[in-house]
Amino acid sequence: MKYCENILETIGHTPLVKLHRVTAELPCTVLAKVEFFNPGNSIKDRMALKMVEEAEKKGYLKPGGTIIEGTSGNTGMGLALAAVIKGYKCIFTTTDKQSKEKVDILKAVGAEVIVCPTNVLPDDPKSYYSVSRRLSTEVPNSFYVNQYDNLANRDAHYEQTGPEIWEQTGGKITHLVVATGTGGTITGTGKFLKEKNPDIQVWAIDSYGSLLKKFFETGELDMNEVYPYITEGIGEDFVPQNYDMSVIDHFEKVTDKDGAVMARRIAKEEGIFVGYSAGSAIAGLVQLKSRLKPDAVVVVIFHDHGSRYVGKVYNDQWMMERGFLDVKTVKDIVNSRRNLPLVTIAPDEKVTGAIAKMKKFDIEHLPVIKDDKFVGAISEGGLFSKLIDQPDLKEAAVETVMHKAFPVVSMETPIEKLSVYINKENGAVLTHDESGNYHIVTKYDIIQALGS
Structure with missing residues (x-):
């Protein structure tokens, strides 16, 4: 029989997958090291287990002890899995910018999670770094992992990730691309690969709001570089000891929007459901396309799984609220047309009058208005079917053939959401601008907008 003794034995040996569509503009081969195949769904399983095992060897972590760490979620998951198998407790601190899914997952595997504010300096007593350090002095028989300065972090990747990629x-391999945070993955993996071939380029992807890029280029810790950003798991407001900047050849910054949009593209176009940092890594690589030659073989680390970001990157509303989706709205349709007045008809006018207006203005739909209120609507398709059966209806009043009034929607309504209102029975919606002028949007308008 072939089986693993426990879940920890499934860590590592993750696949390389060739990318096609999201890297179509690049001249070379791009391979993704898909790390969500690890049991905790991220690359952090590797270093989490390594740090626990090293702590056990050195006597820092004793039977029945408590593992304490500040984590953006993924390291915590790896530590929690190790704790479950080895019989430890876990207390994790994290920041309020991390997705709710990450916190819930940590709790699901038995960890206690304390959420701390993001927008404070690392040495602030309320930061998740400071809180985790303080707890390690207060909780008996506890071990503070400190993934940022614990060199077992980068050792795990020197021993595992680097050799796997080389093999x-x-x-x-000619290039390694890593969206980097603690520095363990890029330093450990990059060091191994450069020992095999010093010509391999190691590129770090950073976030705007992080000081790592400037520190790499100047050696200066410039806190003016630091400001809040949304991207999770990458960038820092200090330089962890796991970094060996001599291993890295270039730092490239990527915006929150570009990383999020690219993550969604990877899921939709490659079928690989990735986390936020994978989007940043590919977006950064695309920015560097002029440095790539046709014979390059680029390996990009895909750190974690998209399920951790369902409430954020993969949530349309969250993306729209931050301006990350270039969503067309009803307002875009209205603004793209000539500023023509809304054509309406009264309920006591004859059907022949409605037909004449439709012909004159080349329209299919007419709102019916009485006393400045929309009381109904008529459509060319509906009239046609009724007149075929009852030709005499053309002399009847509009109110005898009208259907219910068109729905009124906000100008900010995304076009994709109009399917709730526009259907087989209802062919249009109404909207009004800031001046109170009403406009009509039809199926034809939507088709035109989506096709442009």
Whole structure:
């Protein structure tokens, strides 16, 4: 029989997957190291287990002890899995910018989670770094992991991730691209690969709001570089000891929007449901396309799984609220047309009058108005079917053939949401601008907008 003794034995040996559509504009081969195949769905399982095992060897972590760590979620998951198997407790601190899914997942595997504010300096007593350090002095028989300065972090990738990539590419890798935070993955993996071939380029992807890029380029810790950003799991407001900047050849910054949009593209176009940092990594690589040659073999680390970001990156409303989706709205349709007045008809006018207006203005739909209120509507399709059965209706009043009034929607309504209102029975909606002028939006308008 072939089986694993426990879940920890499934860590590592993750696949390389060739990318096609999201890297179509690049001249070379791009391979994703898909780390969500680890049991905790992220690359952090590797270093989490390594740090626990090293702490056990050195006597820092004793039977029945408590593991304490500040984490954006993924390291916590790896530590929690190790704790479950080895019989430890876990207390994790995290920031309020992390997705709710990450917090819920940590709790699901038995961890206690304390959420701390993001927008404070690392040495602020309320920061998740400070709170985790303080707890390690207060909780008996506890071990503060400190993934940022614990060199077992980068050792895990030197021993595992680097050798795997070298073997999987047959030594043909030319570039390693990592969206980097603690520095463990890029330093450990990059060090191993450069020992095999010093010409391999190691590129770090950073976030705007992080000081890592400027520190790499100048050696200066410039706190003016630091400001709040949304991207999770990458960038720092200090330099962890896991960094060996001599291993890295270039730092590239990526915006919150570009990373989020690219993550969604990877899911939709490659079928790989990735986390936020994978989007940042590919977006950064695309920005660097002029540095790539046709014979390059690029390996990009895909750190974690998209399920951790369902409430954020993969939530349309969250994306729209931050301006990350270039969503067309009803307002875009109205603004794209000539500023023509809304054509309406009264309920006591004859059907022949409605037909004449439709012909004159080349329209299919007419709102019916009485006393400045929309009381109904008529449509060319509905009139046609009724007149075929009852030709005499053309002399009847509009109110005898009208259907219910068109729905009124906000100008900010995304076009994609109009399917709730526009259907087989109802062919249009109404909206009004800031001046109170009403406009009509039809199925044809939507088709035109989506096709443009």
